[in-house]
Amino acid sequence: MNNLESRDGERAEEAEQSSMAASAMDGVAAAALRSVLHRVQQAAERSGRGPHQIRVVAVSKTKSVSLIREVYDSGHRCFGENYVQEIIEKAPQLPEDIEWHFIGNLQSNKVKPLLTGVPNLAVVETVDDEKIADRLDRMVATIGRKPLKVMVQVNTSGEESKSGVDPAACVELVKHVALGCPNLEFGGLMTIGMLDYTSTPENFKTLANCRSEVCKSLGITEEQCELSMGMSGDFELAIEMGSTNVRIGSTIFGAREYPKKQPK
Ligand SMILES: *Cc1c(COP(=O)(O)O)cnc(C)c1O
Numbered sequence: 001m002n003n004l005e006s007r008d009g010e011r012a013e014e015a016e017q018s019s020m021a022a023s024a025m026d027g028v029a030a031a032a033l034r035s036v037l038h039r040v041q042q043a044a045e046r047s048g049r050g051p052h053q054i055r056v057v058a059v060s061k062t063k064s065v066s067l068i069r070e071v072y073d074s075g076h077r078c079f080g081e082n083y084v085q086e087i088i089e090k091a092p093q094l095p096e097d098i099e100w101h102f103i104g105n106l107q108s109n110k111v112k113p114l115l116t117g118v119p120n121l122a123v124v125e126t127v128d129d130e131k132i133a134d135r136l137d138r139m140v141a142t143i144g145r146k147p148l149k150v151m152v153q154v155n156t157s158g159e160e161s162k163s164g165v166d167p168a169a170c171v172e173l174v175k176h177v178a179l180g181c182p183n184l185e186f187g188g189l190m191t192i193g194m195l196d197y198t199s200t201p202e203n204f205k206t207l208a209n210c211r212s213e214v215c216k217s218l219g220i221t222e223e224q225c226e227l228s229m230g231m232s233g234d235f236e237l238a239i240e241m242g243s244t245n246v247r248i249g250s251t252i253f254g255a256r257e258y259p260k261k262q263p264k
Pocket residue numbers: 059061082103104192231232233247248249250251
């Protein structure tokens with residue numbers, strides 16, 4: 001059986017559009033995305049889930065609007081950026097039905113330009129203290145946009161260079177977001193594993209443990225607390241360990257060190 005048949009709704013449409021694009025002239029990035037979606041599907045099956053239960057955020061930082069457009073035209077709708085300046089320049093040049101995820105370190109003074117510059121911002125994945133949560137909460141109210149979904153970033157590797165709340169302080173911050181920020185919608189937990197992957201499985205395990213504590217403490221189900229973990233080098237492992245949201249850049253768009261020519 002064609003596994004794509006098991007996809008539903010939006011994903012089925014996405015898959016169909018991908019294969020249509022594949023049969024026509026297909027760009028490198030769109031082809032790479034198809035291959036990623038296939039690997040995601042297989043990893044999902046190994047973890048006893050369907051591919052529609054895992055969201056692929058195509059991380060387009062440093063990549064041109066035209067390359068993003070190519071991936072969009074192949075049917076993909078979810079993209080991620082990690083610099084405010086970059087996302088507010090690109091988003092207005094791209095279709096409004098893109099679901100943007102902000103995945104970078106967010107400073108208080110950038111909250112207003114981010115929210116006003118990207119009306120179709122779907123998620124901020126990187127809330128790591130109460131101050132930034134409060135600032136987002138107030139700005140959503142000020143500009144009158146719909147409630148903003150946020151994730152709490154957890155520093156699971158203990159590296160000082162990484163942003164994120166300490167795992168031990170995770171529940172407290174989640175409570176603040178869920179109970180004290182009426183204009184934010186708590187969506188789940190996010191982490192970046194160690195870059196050399198040596199302790200990545202432990203990092204992912206730590207995030208899953210944080211979710212158990214959060215769910216117990218807030219009285220919510222695991223389905224109400226997503227796990228954003230997994231990047232180009234480790235997304236299959238992350239999915240097998242329960243990830244619901246993988247953030248994939250270079251495997252789709254090519255290495256960032258050697259950017260393609262950037263036609264505007
Ligand atoms: C850049 C980035 C990614 C994507 O990294 P790749 O290894 O290129 O897939 C994922 N998450 C965050 C937070 C990033 O900054």
